[in-house]
Amino acid sequence: MMRTVEVLIVIIIMTGAFIATSFFAVLPLPRQVSPLNLNRLSLTTMEMLDSNHGLSQAAFDTNNSTLMAELQVALSASLPPNVLYNLTVYNVNSGQDGATLYNAQKSISNAKSLGITSDASSYLVASSNATFDVTPQKIGENNGGGGITLYILNCSDSNGWWITGYTSPSLAENVYQLLSPYFANIVMVQNTKQLAQILNGTALQGEAVKNAVIVNTCGEAVPIPSGYYASPGVGYDSASGSYARYSYNLGQRVLEYNWTWVSIVGYPLYYVSNTALFPNTQNTWGIYGMNLVGPAGLNAFLEGLDNQPYSYNDNWITADLSNPVYLSNEAINYCNYYGIYPSVYQSATRALPTSILNTYNLNVTTYVFNTALGGWNAGAVYRHNISVNGENQFQGGFFALGLTRTPDIRLTALGLLCDYQPRLYSSDYNSYDTSRLVVLQLGLVGGT
Amino acid sequence: MSGISIDHIVSIIIFLAAILLFVSLFGQTVQPALTYQQNQAVATKCSDLLDTMLLNPGSPSNWGQENSIPTGFGVQDPEFTEYQLSAFSLMRLSSATGNLVEYDNLYYNELNSGFGASLLTPNAQALNYSTALTLLGINDTYGFQLTLTPDITVSIIENQACSPLNLSISATGTGFPFAGASINYCLILVTLAQTDAQYPFYTIQSGAVTTNPQGMAYVAFPSVTDANQVYAFIAYAHMDDIVGVGYHTRVSSTDQYVVPIVQDIASQEVALAHNYDLNNSLPNGSPLRYNATFVILTEDYTLSALSLGSSSSVTNITTPGNTSPTVFLPTYANGILIVTYQQENSTQGGVVMMPWGVNSLAFPVTFGGNPQHQEWVATDMRQVMVGNVAYQAKLSLWSTQETQVTS
Numbered sequence: 056m057m058r059t060v061e062v063l064i065v066i067i068i069m070t071g072a073f074i075a076t077s078f079f080a081v082l083p084l085p086r087q088v089s090p091l092n093l094n095r096l097s098l099t100t101m102e103m104l105d106s107n108h109g110l111s112q113a114a115f116d117t118n119n120s121t122l123m124a125e126l127q128v129a130l131s132a133s134l135p136p137n138v139l140y141n142l143t144v145y146n147v148n149s150g151q152d153g154a155t156l157y158n159a160q161k162s163i164s165n166a167k168s169l170g171i172t173s174d175a176s177s178y179l180v181a182s183s184n185a186t187f188d189v190t191p192q193k194i195g196e197n198n199g200g201g202g203i204t205l206y207i208l209n210c211s212d213s214n215g216w217w218i219t220g221y222t223s224p225s226l227a228e229n230v231y232q233l234l235s236p237y238f239a240n241i242v243m244v245q246n247t248k249q250l251a252q253i254l255n256g257t258a259l260q261g262e263a264v265k266n267a268v269i270v271n272t273c274g275e276a277v278p279i280p281s282g283y284y285a286s287p288g289v290g291y292d293s294a295s296g297s298y299a300r301y302s303y304n305l306g307q308r309v310l311e312y313n314w315t316w317v318s319i320v321g322y323p324l325y326y327v328s329n330t331a332l333f334p335n336t337q338n339t340w341g342i343y344g345m346n347l348v349g350p351a352g353l354n355a356f357l358e359g360l361d362n363q364p365y366s367y368n369d370n371w372i373t374a375d376l377s378n379p380v381y382l383s384n385e386a387i388n389y390c391n392y393y394g395i396y397p398s399v400y401q402s403a404t405r406a407l408p409t410s411i412l413n414t415y416n417l418n419v420t421t422y423v424f425n426t427a428l429g430g431w432n433a434g435a436v437y438r439h440n441i442s443v444n445g446e447n448q449f450q451g452g453f454f455a456l457g458l459t460r461t462p463d464i465r466l467t468a469l470g471l472l473c474d475y476q477p478r479l480y481s482s483d484y485n486s487y488d489t490s491r492l493v494v495l496q497l498g499l500v501g502g503t
Numbered sequence: 504m505s506g507i508s509i510d511h512i513v514s515i516i517i518f519l520a521a522i523l524l525f526v527s528l529f530g531q532t533v534q535p536a537l538t539y540q541q542n543q544a545v546a547t548k549c550s551d552l553l554d555t556m557l558l559n560p561g562s563p564s565n566w567g568q569e570n571s572i573p574t575g576f577g578v579q580d581p582e583f584t585e586y587q588l589s590a591f592s593l594m595r596l597s598s599a600t601g602n603l604v605e606y607d608n609l610y611y612n613e614l615n616s617g618f619g620a621s622l623l624t625p626n627a628q629a630l631n632y633s634t635a636l637t638l639l640g641i642n643d644t645y646g647f648q649l650t651l652t653p654d655i656t657v658s659i660i661e662n663q664a665c666s667p668l669n670l671s672i673s674a675t676g677t678g679f680p681f682a683g684a685s686i687n688y689c690l691i692l693v694t695l696a697q698t699d700a701q702y703p704f705y706t707i708q709s710g711a712v713t714t715n716p717q718g719m720a721y722v723a724f725p726s727v728t729d730a731n732q733v734y735a736f737i738a739y740a741h742m743d744d745i746v747g748v749g750y751h752t753r754v755s756s757t758d759q760y761v762v763p764i765v766q767d768i769a770s771q772e773v774a775l776a777h778n779y780d781l782n783n784s785l786p787n788g789s790p791l792r793y794n795a796t797f798v799i800l801t802e803d804y805t806l807s808a809l810s811l812g813s814s815s816s817v818t819n820i821t822t823p824g825n826t827s828p829t830v831f832l833p834t835y836a837n838g839i840l841i842v843t844y845q846q847e848n849s850t851q852g853g854v855v856m857m858p859w860g861v862n863s864l865a866f867p868v869t870f871g872g873n874p875q876h877q878e879w880v881a882t883d884m885r886q887v888m889v890g891n892v893a894y895q896a897k898l899s900l901w902s903t904q905e906t907q908v909t910s
Binding site: 057058059061062063065066069073076082090091092095096099102103104105107109110113126128129131132133134135136137138 | 887
């Protein structure tokens with residue numbers, strides 16, 4: 056008898072479990088199993104109503120009873136008969152603290168209640184009287200000055216190297232198109248005479264010479280003016296038979312005028328070029344008007360930038376990286392900000408060593424590419440450290456892209472924008488009466 | 504047998520009976536839940552699949568204007584974003600409701616909504632249901648039916664045949680009369696030839712009216728004084744960017760007429776066949792003299808003719824039993840091919856229209872399988888635009904897997 060009682064107790068427990076399970080296992084309503092996607096239906100209805108800006112027109116003229124009545128008829132006609140709707144137009148404003156405020160302007164509906172299940176979509180419409188645009192900040196204007204000058208070396212009497220597939224003028228034009236929104240003054244340096252002029256500190260068009268950015272579109276070659284800057288002791292090292300001295304002079308000018316020198320591809324300052332100065336000299340690859348300087352050019356430039364005494368040094372300091380280099384997170388972020396999208400990985404055959412930071416008192420202010428294993432920078436902006444009254448400052452800069460040919464000029468623009476970080480001022484979408492938010496809420500009949 | 508043994512036997516029997524009872528009870532509770540779960544998965548899939556079809560143009564993106572079978576299925580207009588569909592991709596879908604028509608030993612899919620307007624496209628160039636299932640990756644798992652129905656139904660009824668010709672236009676939305684809508688109309692009046700050397704031609708009268716609160720509008724044409732006057736009437740109802748299209752024709756010859764048949768979508772070649780040549784219906788018939796024009800709808804809802812070859816219209820004779828003459832449509836813009844025809848040596852004639860792009864005459868489209876007799880069908884819908892005409896796209900989806908749990 057005892058066993059039977061135990062079994063009955065078990066049955067009571069199982070009955071209790073079943074009742075508890077049945078109580079908690081509440082099945083959804085049939086309409087919830089396969090609901091009409093009211094959210095998408097709502098959005099597509101508003102898109103359809105605005106296919107020729109009809110909804111926008113009505114949203115900005117909510118006091119026009121004719122327009123609102125037409126909107127209501129169009130809504131009623133286009134939605135299935137079992138769908139209830141409530142369309143509300145909100146004005147979009149900015150509060151004193153900058154927060155967005157939505158003020159209901161008008162509401163139309165075909166029912167008092169939308170039932171127990173409803174869904175809504177919102178649709179932002181813009182006034183036909185408003186124009187939304189983006190205004191870039193000019194680089195250097197935030198310091199109270201008139202902005203920084205961008206010099207683009209487009210010297211007609213110089214040849215380029217490692218710019219295969221392009222010409223200096225075409226690259227110069229591309230640089231102009233990419234960077235013109237961000238610089239107050241852009242000056243095309245048309246020949247080496249004009250280059251000599253700015254090296255002397257004289258403006259070409261009344262622009263500010265100091266603090267300028269100079270983009271050399273000749274690739275591994277650098278234009279050299281005839282005359283003084285090519286003379287022995289100034290541009291020419293008679294002892295070594297090299298124009299590395301000119302690069303040293305350039306480095307000193309970069310330091311003196313706080314310029315930022317930009318090398319767009321390959322080994323910087325590897326050749327000097329002037330078709331009048333070197334009519335019978337070729338760069339060992341058959342391009343006349345050029346003279347091979349070799350690695351000594353970059354070493355001399357860095358010496359000049361650091362105001363070290365000149366010494367001829369033709370040691371090769373760059374590396375040919377076997378693996379591709381990748382854009383830094385910072386650069387990728389600014390790709391999105393400025394809308395410039397070069398390939399995120401590149402081949403670097405002239406990456407600079409990190410050892411130059413100590414050797415020439417440099418700091419990296421922008422890494423365009425992540426530093427490669429072994430301490431190689433394929434693209435970075437270097438700033439020279441100086442001490443003024445015990446305070447560390449930067450004076451003179453150097454942006455080197457040690458990538459293999461052919462150059463992607465977008466990387467040059469990206470690197471400069473990453474370093475200067477000009478802001479983009481977009482139109483305020485919350486300005487009074489420029490935008491309206493339309494919310495269409497849909498429900499199904501029978502859900503009350 | 505001892506009392507303890509009986510106690511054991513009774514308790515075991517009761518215990519087993521109770522176990523069986525509870526297994527059954529728990530099963531009954533769980534089974535509907537599993538069914539609900541399955542059905543909810545189908546509903547979710549339905550919504551996703553509908554967006555997949557409507558928000559991608561397929562591959563290649565212009566497959567609606569080519570003859571090849573696409574490698575990806577989608578009906579979005581490649582020149583637009585969002586829910587704007589390609590009228591030509593829809594034209595290439597093998598209709599689930601239309602008839603198959605035989606002509607010249609080939610089969611054609613027929614879309615029509617009454618006499619006077621039809622669209623016949625080559626069955627060999629159509630994308631069929633099973634291919635679409637494969638391209639969507641749901642063969643053997645789901646079945647579907649995609650229907651596109653115009654948001655606004657515009658129907659036209661002739662109230663008085665002549666002096667004046669009175670027509671009533673009804674514009675109705677899916678849920679409400681299209682009250683206060685503007686109706687722009689085009690009356691295509693056909694003049695039949697008086698001599699054998701002439702061909703029938705037409706003139707167009709355009710105008711606009713507004714629908715009343717019941718969505719009705721009435722137009723009268725006092726210039727039509729002949730009860731046998733052949734005409735076609737096209738009405739565009741529009742309000743707040745929603746456009747609907749309707750048409751009506753009156754002909755004096757419904758026995759013998761011209762049938763435009765799209766021969767090749769890529770080259771836009773259309774044969775103008777005698778209806779006696781379809782389905783080998785009748786051996787003899789009269790030659791038909793015709794005049795074909797291709798018109799497109801302008802922004803102000805008037806029809807503008809585009810040239811067919813060297814002139815704005817093509818005249819010819821189509822004779823049953825002979826190879827039908829063809830015309831090449833000049834563009835992939837949505838338009839209507841209007842063909843006026845007349846029997847030789849007779850005053851019997853008429854007018855037929857062929858939409859180039861399903862939206863030109865707001866043809867509905869049904870593509871896919873049959874949802875009837877399925878265990879459970881999920882549906883979802885979107886509002887879409889085909890050209891400038893508003894449609895409702897509805898997808899019905901059901902599971903074809905045998906593992907489906909049924910209640």
